[in-house]
Amino acid sequence: MSRPKLQQLGVDVPILPATTVGSAPETPELAATRTAAARGELDAGQLAAKRQEAVAGWIATQESLGLDILTDGEPGRGDGVGWFTAHLKGFKPGGLVRTRGNRFVLRPVLAGEVRWTAPVTVALWSHAQGLTQKPVKATLPGPYSLLAASCNERYPTRQVACRALAREIRREADALVKAGCRILQLDEPALGSRADELELASDAIRIVTRDLAAYVVVHVCYADLGTLWPALLDLPADNLDLEMVNGDFAVPRSPAKAACPKDVSIGVIDVLSAKADTPETMLRRVKKALAVLKPEQVWIDPDCGLRSRTPDEAVTQLTAMVAAAREARRGRGG
Amino acid sequence: MNFIAASMGSYPRIGDAPGQQRLLEVAASPGRLELEAGRLDEIQQEVIRDVLAEQAKAGLDALSDGQVRWADPVSHLMGKLANVTPGALLRYFDTPLHFRRPVVSGPIAMRDSSLAADEVKWTVAVSARPVAVTLPGPLTLSRLAILRGPSYASPDALMDALVPLLADEVARLAAAGAWAIVIEEPWLLREPDAFPRLNDALEVIAARRGASRLWVFPSFGDAGALYDRLQALPVDGIVLDLTRGTGAAEAVTSAGSRLAILLGIADVRTTELETPGQLAKTAAALLRNVRAPLAGLVPSGGLEALPRDRAFAKCRVLAKARDLLSGKGRGRKRPGPRGAGR
Numbered sequence: 001m002s003r004p005k006l007q008q009l010g011v012d013v014p015i016l017p018a019t020t021v022g023s024a025p026e027t028p029e030l031a032a033t034r035t036a037a038a039r040g041e042l043d044a045g046q047l048a049a050k051r052q053e054a055v056a057g058w059i060a061t062q063e064s065l066g067l068d069i070l071t072d073g074e075p076g077r078g079d080g081v082g083w084f085t086a087h088l089k090g091f092k093p094g095g096l097v098r099t100r101g102n103r104f105v106l107r108p109v110l111a112g113e114v115r116w117t118a119p120v121t122v123a124l125w126s127h128a129q130g131l132t133q134k135p136v137k138a139t140l141p142g143p144y145s146l147l148a149a150s151c152n153e154r155y156p157t158r159q160v161a162c163r164a165l166a167r168e169i170r171r172e173a174d175a176l177v178k179a180g181c182r183i184l185q186l187d188e189p190a191l192g193s194r195a196d197e198l199e200l201a202s203d204a205i206r207i208v209t210r211d212l213a214a215y216v217v218v219h220v221c222y223a224d225l226g227t228l229w230p231a232l233l234d235l236p237a238d239n240l241d242l243e244m245v246n247g248d249f250a251v252p253r254s255p256a257k258a259a260c261p262k263d264v265s266i267g268v269i270d271v272l273s274a275k276a277d278t279p280e281t282m283l284r285r286v287k288k289a290l291a292v293l294k295p296e297q298v299w300i301d302p303d304c305g306l307r308s309r310t311p312d313e314a315v316t317q318l319t320a321m322v323a324a325a326r327e328a329r330r331g332r333g334g
Numbered sequence: 335m336n337f338i339a340a341s342m343g344s345y346p347r348i349g350d351a352p353g354q355q356r357l358l359e360v361a362a363s364p365g366r367l368e369l370e371a372g373r374l375d376e377i378q379q380e381v382i383r384d385v386l387a388e389q390a391k392a393g394l395d396a397l398s399d400g401q402v403r404w405a406d407p408v409s410h411l412m413g414k415l416a417n418v419t420p421g422a423l424l425r426y427f428d429t430p431l432h433f434r435r436p437v438v439s440g441p442i443a444m445r446d447s448s449l450a451a452d453e454v455k456w457t458v459a460v461s462a463r464p465v466a467v468t469l470p471g472p473l474t475l476s477r478l479a480i481l482r483g484p485s486y487a488s489p490d491a492l493m494d495a496l497v498p499l500l501a502d503e504v505a506r507l508a509a510a511g512a513w514a515i516v517i518e519e520p521w522l523l524r525e526p527d528a529f530p531r532l533n534d535a536l537e538v539i540a541a542r543r544g545a546s547r548l549w550v551f552p553s554f555g556d557a558g559a560l561y562d563r564l565q566a567l568p569v570d571g572i573v574l575d576l577t578r579g580t581g582a583a584e585a586v587t588s589a590g591s592r593l594a595i596l597l598g599i600a601d602v603r604t605t606e607l608e609t610p611g612q613l614a615k616t617a618a619a620l621l622r623n624v625r626a627p628l629a630g631l632v633p634s635g636g637l638e639a640l641p642r643d644r645a646f647a648k649c650r651v652l653a654k655a656r657d658l659l660s661g662k663g664r665g666r667k668r669p670g671p672r673g674a675g676r
Contacts, residue, residue, distance in 0.1 A: 094605060095350050095641020096358075099425070100432035101405060104348055104358065107430065107603050109642065149430065151640070153606040191430045193523070196555075222423050222432055246422045247479070272423060302441075 002263050003296050006215050011135050015295055015332050016206070017068035018318075019323040021188070021219055021241065021264070022185065023305030024058040024073030025314040034078065046177040049114045051075040052127050059131045063313065066322045067184060070136045072128035077132035080105030081141050081149045086268045088168060090114035094151060110152045112163060116168040119175040122239050137183040140216065143169050143208060148190035155324040159200050166207035176212050180325035184209075185217040185241065191232075192223030196233050200293035206236040217241050217265065221304045233262060243303035246272060249288055264293055267303035268324065269317045274309070282324035295332050300325045335619070336635055338395040338630040339656040341637065342516060342551070342573065342647060343468035344407070345385045345400030349642030357381055357402075374494065378403050379456070386461050388646050397465040401636070406433030407470055407518075407574035408478055411450065413447025415499070416443040418488055421480045427520050427554040428603070429639050436475075439482040449499075451506035464513030468551070469503070472496040472518035472535050473528050490531065497535045501542045508544030509568040516549045516573060523555035529563055537568045542575075547628075549573050549596060553635055559622070569592055573627070577601040577634040583620055590623030596632035597621075598649045605640060607647055610654035617659050631656050 006013060033050040036042045042050065058073035077083040079099070085091035090112040097107040105269040121138060131137040131226045142148075143166035147158060155161035173184055188210060191201055218235055221243040227231070232240055268285040271275070282300075289298050300321060306314045336619075348358050354466070383402040407426055417440030426433045450467065458465050475495050476493035486492040492574035500517075507515050511614050517539065522532060540548050551573035556563060558581020564572050571594030574582045586595065598622060599613050613631060623630050631652045637645035 050368070096348050096645060097346070097430050097641060098348065098638055099430050102358065107605075148428075151603070151644075153604060190425065193425050194456040194554075224424060247421060298436050 002215060003081045003240060006182075011182045011215065013068050013135065014329065015327050016329050017299050018322050019067055019069035019137065019299055020062070020071055020135065020219075020318070021267075021301055021303075022071050022074050022137075022187070023077065023307040024054070024061075024071075024075070024309045025306045025309045027054070027057075030054050032074055032128065034076075037076075042236065047076075048123070053126060055124055056131055059128055059136075063132060063134070065315065065318050066132065066326075068133055068319065068325075069299075070128065070134050071139060071292050072124045072136060072245065073280075074139065075124070075261035077107075078108070079307075081146055082106045082108055084120055084141050085150065087116075087120040088114055090118055090154065091150070094145065104327045105149075107300070108150045108160070110147075110150045110154050110165075112154055112167050116153075116171040118180075120172055122172075122175050122179045124174060125181060129180060132269055135183055136181075137185055137186045137217065138181045139187060139219075140169055140172055140176075142188035142191070142201075143204035144197070145188045145190040147304060148193060158197070162200055162204045163207060166204035169197075170208045170212075171241065172211055173208055173214070177212060182210070182214050184214040185219055186237075187219045189219070189221050189223070191218075191220045192225070192228045195227060204237050209236050215239065218263075222246065222265075229264045230259075237262065239263040239265055239299065241267075241299070241301065243267045244285065244289075245270040246303050249285070260292070260293055261299065263299060265296045265299035265301050267302055269302035269321055271302050271304045271306055271309060274313050276313065277320060279320045280325065281321035282321050285328050286328045288325055290328070295328075335624070335626065336628050337660040338628065339649070339652040340394065340396035340630050340632050341389050341394055341398040341400075341464055342466065342596075342598075342632050342635065343398060343401055343404070343518065344404070344636030344638035345389070345398055345558070346638050346640065346642040346645050347381055347385070347400060347402045351643070354642060357376050372543065376451075376551050379460075382457060382635075382647050383460060385465075386457070389605070390462050392646055392649035393656075394463070394649050395656075396417055396464045396630075398466055398468065398487075399453065400638070401468070407636070408433045408436060408475065411470065412436035412479070413477060414446045414575070416445050417441060417485070418479075424478070429636070431638065435480050435484055437480045438486060438492060439443045441485050442492070442499065443492070444499060444502075445447050448506050449503045451510045454507055455510035456513055456612040457510060458511035465515040466506055466516060467512045468497055468516040468518050469500065471517040471521075471532070471550070472500055473519050473525070474521040475526065478584055480647065493531065493535065495540050495562075500535075501539045504539050504546070505542035508542070512546050514547040514549055515543065516551050517569075518551045519612060520551040520552065520554040522560070523557060526560055529560070535565055538568075539668075540568045543570075547571060547594065549594065553598075555579070558582040558585045561589065564590070565577060565592060567593075571628065573632060574598055575634045577603070578658045586620045586624065587622065591626050592628070594626045594628035594631040595621070595624055598632050600631070600633045600652050602633045602635045602637055602639045602648070605644045607644070608651055608655075609652050611660055613651060613655035614658035631659070632633055
């Protein structure tokens with residue numbers, strides 16, 4: 001349990017805090033900005049201004065909804081990891097690869113020695129944190145999933161490549177911490193794609209997080225969590241952010257209250273669905289988690305990022321989620 | 335020994351080149367929801383023709399329709415069964431692709447005339463070369479399903495129900511002219527204790543294969559530890575992923591093979607291109623003790639994990655490596671796979 005660590009870091013969050021995984025819903029303005037940027041119709045200054053506007057709008061939305069831990073909404077990040085690798089030396093753009101249905105991403109190629117040269121996410125995170133008194137969580141690709149999302153042509157083994165990526169992500173993490181970030185999330189959606197590489201992933205995450213002055217969340221989604229549990233508990237993270245509705249609460253069914261040493265963020269919104277569940281439904285999901293976890297361990301959030309939802313859908317779902325979180329806090333000193 | 339180069343399963347349906355994004359354009363078009371099913375089928379057929387032509391141009395002997403019509407490796411078949419609905423989204427093993435776990439809520443049964451054979455019949459008719467079809471196997475399908483209700487008490491019970499349906503489908507595929515049918519079983523490497531059950535299932539399926547060759551593919555891992563048992567399966571050949579460890583390669587080298595053997599030596603997880611000389615040398619060493627009538631060079635899995643241009647390039651490398659391996663120079667006539675032993 002890592003609540004004392006949050007306190008040491010000066011981060012004040014209520015019990016059963018409500019948050020999001022990272023991305024905000026795609027607004028028409030953001031879509032237009034993305035298109036204009038891709039066509040080269042915006043210069044760097046104009047693009048930065050548009051993204052700052054988007055961040056400001058999302059921060060205001062989260063505050064009005066009553067979320068406890070905010071994000072910058074990740075404007076400028078499309079699907080995949082190309083938004084990040086475009087800023088790292090050693091990567092070159094790759095071709096289109098299908099991820100599901102008719103969704104395609106550009107799969108970057110790790111063609112040379114990877115090298116971080118300058119902060120990628122710090123400016124927008126700082127802008128977001130400057131707009132609110134609430135803590136803003138920063139989000140970065142995890143090293144294992146960055147490897148999985150890329151094609152490695154440079155390094156002799158996956159292990160060597162993964163460690164190299166981790167060292168460069170660490171530099172971005174250091175830059176975020178230096179800017180004042182105290183909650184850092186690593187997105188590891190590929191965790192579990194090869195059960196035999198969980199240790200490799202864990203070692204790489206450790207390179208990113210060792211002695212980092214931040215509370216570390218590792219987000220895992222669309223993985224067979226049932227087969228990863230309880231090995232996930234060995235990951236070097238303070239908080240495991242797990243998609244739960246999509247996975248039908250495969251975990252944590254089994255761990256006894258005393259057996260889970262980490263905080264767990266429980267996904268209570270199926271972000272793949274436009275359907276809005278009621279606060280009562282979401283509260284039931286929270287209570288499922290509380291049957292096996294202590295309240296001090298539990299964070300409440302959607303299954304994954306909200307990019308695929310419309311703004312109206314996201315607001316409706318988050319409103320219900322915050323209501324469920326408040327109800328769950330009732331009588332618990334929150 | 336007859337040497338072939340072949341493609342297995344998926345192939346990128348979208349590319350970066352002009353004209354290679356028809357399916358993406360359809361998906362993004364404002365009228366996509368109103369698109370007539372017939373029109374979508376036409377576009378898919380155009381893409382399949384391109385995919386077949388591309389593989390033939392690369393020099394492959396046995397081609398795949400690229401599973402262009404498939405939403406994912408699981409739903410395409412399971413979605414055609416009664417009492418099965420799409421469930422949780424899950425990443426498909428070690429690929430960028432995600433699939434919907436099938437939720438089985440009652441007794442499964444065919445809802446259509448076939449699971450894939452009708453499509454394959456068309457593909458065989460338009461393909462200039464023999465067609466290899468890859469199907470997910472009953473072990474993997476049963477383990478990836480979510481069971482609801484009393485119809486199936488366990489994944490094993492579902493597997494038992496899937497086997498006759500897949501055997502019927504194999505018979506239809508054989509009748510449709512499939513040259514080879516690959517039963518892909520990635521779950522076997524996660525659950526090797528299921529080997530006897532898979533053996534029993536393959537006996538039932540193999541009995542219906544007609545003139546087609548039936549191969550089994552324990553994909554997404556190193557099957558070295560299972561190699562001896564794979565050799566005893568009632569199939570005509572085995573496909574091995576040789577890019578994820580040394581165990582399978584060592585087993586082939588030392589034990590040889592009584593079955594046709596397809597060497598997955600072009601790594602689908604990286605855009606880095608192998609060289610024909612390097613692959614031919616590796617294959618020659620591996621096949622030293624193989625006495626089977628047929629050996630092949632294949633990708634280590636579905637090519638859809640790669641961008642289209644790299645998938646094509648990998649196919650070309652495989653074909654050139656086959657030429658080196660079989661001692662056939664450029665432009666010399668090769669016997670091809672038709673009539674080759676099982």
